[in-house]
Amino acid sequence: xKILVCISSVPDTTSKIxxxxxxxxxxxxxxxxxxxxxxxxxxxxAVELKEKSGASITVLNVGExxxxxxxxxxxxIGADDAIRVDADPVDSYFVAEQIATVAKExxxxxxxxxxxxxxxxxxVVHGIVGEILGIPSFSPVMQLDIEGGVAKMTRExxxxxxxxxxxxxxxxxxxxxxxxWKIPNMRGIMTARTKPLxxxxxxxxxxxxxxxxxxxxxxxxxxxIAADEADxxxxxxxxxxxxx
Amino acid sequence: xxxxxxxxxxxxxxxxxxxxxxxxxxxxxxxxxxSVTALxxxxxxxxxxxxxxxYGASKVLHANDTKLELPNSMAYAKVLVEAANTTGAKVIITxxxxxxxxxxxxxxxxxxxxxxxxxxxxxxxxxGFKVKRSIFTGKAFADxxxxxxxxxxxxxxxxxxxxxxxxxxxxxAFTPALSDNLFTAKVTETVKATGTVSLPExxxxxxxxxxxxxxxxxxxxxxxxxxxxxxxxxxxxxxDLDWRPHHEHVxxxxxxxxxxLYIACGISGAIQHLAGVNSSKIIVVINKDADAPFFKAADYxxxxxxxxxxxxxxKAVKELK
Numbered sequence: 030x031k032i033l034v035c036i037s038s039v040p041d042t043t044s045k046i047x048x049x050x051x052x053x054x055x056x057x058x059x060x061x062x063x064x065x066x067x068x069x070x071x072x073x074x075a076v077e078l079k080e081k082s083g084a085s086i087t088v089l090n091v092g093e094x095x096x097x098x099x100x101x102x103x104x105x106i107g108a109d110d111a112i113r114v115d116a117d118p119v120d121s122y123f124v125a126e127q128i129a130t131v132a133k134e135x136x137x138x139x140x141x142x143x144x145x146x147x148x149x150x151x152x153v154v155h156g157i158v159g160e161i162l163g164i165p166s167f168s169p170v171m172q173l174d175i176e177g178g179v180a181k182m183t184r185e186x187x188x189x190x191x192x193x194x195x196x197x198x199x200x201x202x203x204x205x206x207x208x209x210w211k212i213p214n215m216r217g218i219m220t221a222r223t224k225p226l227x228x229x230x231x232x233x234x235x236x237x238x239x240x241x242x243x244x245x246x247x248x249x250x251x252x253x254i255a256a257d258e259a260d261x262x263x264x265x266x267x268x269x270x271x272x273x
Numbered sequence: 274x275x276x277x278x279x280x281x282x283x284x285x286x287x288x289x290x291x292x293x294x295x296x297x298x299x300x301x302x303x304x305x306x307x308s309v310t311a312l313x314x315x316x317x318x319x320x321x322x323x324x325x326x327x328y329g330a331s332k333v334l335h336a337n338d339t340k341l342e343l344p345n346s347m348a349y350a351k352v353l354v355e356a357a358n359t360t361g362a363k364v365i366i367t368x369x370x371x372x373x374x375x376x377x378x379x380x381x382x383x384x385x386x387x388x389x390x391x392x393x394x395x396x397x398x399x400x401g402f403k404v405k406r407s408i409f410t411g412k413a414f415a416d417x418x419x420x421x422x423x424x425x426x427x428x429x430x431x432x433x434x435x436x437x438x439x440x441x442x443x444x445x446a447f448t449p450a451l452s453d454n455l456f457t458a459k460v461t462e463t464v465k466a467t468g469t470v471s472l473p474e475x476x477x478x479x480x481x482x483x484x485x486x487x488x489x490x491x492x493x494x495x496x497x498x499x500x501x502x503x504x505x506x507x508x509x510x511x512x513d514l515d516w517r518p519h520h521e522h523v524x525x526x527x528x529x530x531x532x533x534l535y536i537a538c539g540i541s542g543a544i545q546h547l548a549g550v551n552s553s554k555i556i557v558v559i560n561k562d563a564d565a566p567f568f569k570a571a572d573y574x575x576x577x578x579x580x581x582x583x584x585x586x587x588k589a590v591k592e593l594k
Contacts, residue, residue, distance in 0.1 A: 156378025
């Protein structure tokens with residue numbers, strides 16, 4: 030089985046977000062970059078599937094050179110080789126197009142990624158990739174097993190979940206608890222240094238560009254209500270906040 | 274610039290979030306002098322669908338093939354693409370949801386359309402097509418120029434405040450051909466909470482954290498939610514511990530909500546939790562620890578034992594009604 034795991038490189042979820050250059054660029058100073066948390070789940074499950082029944086794992090990132098530490102980490106966790114499409118991942122369709130181009134050449138049985146990136150949160154890349162390739166896509170997948178060329182999955186739906194089965198090839202957007210995040214061991218880190226990482230140019234053009242970023246307005250002070258007068262809160266919510 | 278709204282149906286009627294999306298569409302149509310068509314897929318009553326007119330749709334296309342009874346992103350996307358072609362739509366609008374994401378993504382793949390998620394305001398059409406979207410799970414916004422011929426916008430809850438009119442929409446059956454290869458997946462089991470308020474759709478949410486001390490202590494929280502008609506939610510540790518089901522987990526890696534009111538009970542307010550709730554209009558925090566970071570993000574706070582405070586709130590809500 031050939032698995033393609035697509036990873037994003039995103040600011041750590043605890044990062045303080047700010048902007049520079051007249052609010053036209055993300056301020057990367059002091060920001061720690063990580064493998065997208067959902068992508069990390071996808072990668073972890075791919076490694077488990079490989080350990081269980083054998084598979085090759087290619088990790089793919091659409092990103093600039095500063096994503097390479099995250100790609101090396103994915104190799105250390107258990108991917109066999111890596112491809113980086115050298116481009117700023119500004120737009121869902123553009124990123125999906127790059128992934129689809131790589132996927133067509135590699136003929137993968139399973140294309141895994143997170144349900145969404147934690148920076149732009151659109152959650153559509155897997156669907157666009159599936160459509161371009163003409164194969165089914167499912168998201169968010171919480172459980173995944175492969176038996177005889179068929180994927181058996183549990184997917185979260187609004188207010189519940191469903192079990193479903195579909196023949197490979199498939200594109201899946203993953204989320205917890207599909208697997209536990211894996212931490213690379215020393216041997217993994219050593220071997221990752223020499224695993225192949227191919228850098229290829231992007232094709233096509235992005236459909237969107239960002240003019241300006243902004244931060245939400247600061248919250249006013251929190252109005253405190255004494256615990257023994259808790260019932261007053263309901264009146265405030267009704268008359269002052271007007272939400273009841 | 275004809276406008277098409279992907280409209281979700283729940284229990285035979287249009288979902289509230291979809292009515293909001295239709296209204297958003299009508300506001301864009303007003304700016305551009307065009308009209309709004311709503312596409313509804315699945316079993317629904319004609320009179321229920323005509324309500325789309327109250328929110329500004331002039332027409333509803335209803336795809337009611339029995340094959341479409343269960344949501345299927347490939348087949349739904351095919352229907353959406355056909356509807357876009359039929360109406361000549363240049364802007365496709367939807368309320369953001371996991372089904373809508375899957376369907377519009379696939380449609381965008383065929384239509385070569387940009388998809389902009391979590392849109393929070395009406396577009397600025399003075400120079401091209403620009404929209405404001407929420408990014409970094411609510412920690413920031415981006416003003417995005419959209420340059421593709423066809424554009425897909427997924428609207429975040431509360432992006433517009435719908436004003437209802439007495440207009441009604443005509444409902445037309447829509448029956449595009451659906452080939453069998455759209456139906457290769459087989460759903461073997463569906464587990465769905467019934468009779469409760471849907472969390473992503475809810476205007477009011479009552480949420481519990483580890484301060485609730487265990488699943489057996491959830492009743493006071495459920496009582497308040499019940500009295501308010503609110504949805505229930507929880508923090509990540511609570512769903513990790515299996516105290517509550519995973520679909521209730523709000524936060525960075527869970528459901529992102531933007532209700533009018535979010536009441537957090539015994540949740541300290543880790544940054545990952547705030548990411549899922551920070552676009553709520555009003556946040557109330559109840560915690561016995563006065564130093565809980567959540568108070569900094571709250572509008573109203575009570576320092577106290579949730580098990581003392583919750584029954585008082587429930588009683589006050591009941592007296593109000």
